Amino acid sequence: MLAAEAELDVTVMSPEYQAIIGLFATSGAAMRCKEVCAALGVGSQARHVEGMRSKLKRLVDRGILAETAPGLFKVDGGPSGRTVRHRHALDVRPLIALF
Numbered sequence: 356m357l358a359a360e361a362e363l364d365v366t367v368m369s370p371e372y373q374a375i376i377g378l379f380a381t382s383g384a385a386m387r388c389k390e391v392c393a394a395l396g397v398g399s400q401a402r403h404v405e406g407m408r409s410k411l412k413r414l415v416d417r418g419i420l421a422e423t424a425p426g427l428f429k430v431d432g433g434p435s436g437r438t439v440r441h442r443h444a445l446d447v448r449p450l451i452a453l454f
Contacts, residue, residue: 375410379420385429 414420421431
């Protein structure tokens, strides 16, 4: 794991992960993989959905997202959840400008 990922500096994460984190940060809703794919304009074929599931599970493992029910993901706002850091603030609102 990169040092930037350990600190959750989203500015150095890949654009795909920035988009995923930005989507969850702005929506605040729990979503399924197909919903995330649709919101990000990714294809709805099984290979796209499974690729997205892999990314979402990776974000769960890193404490950024939580899987509240099987296949249902949301921002991890619990006490053990880590804060996503932006280079200039402790807020993900600047990411909104990317979309």
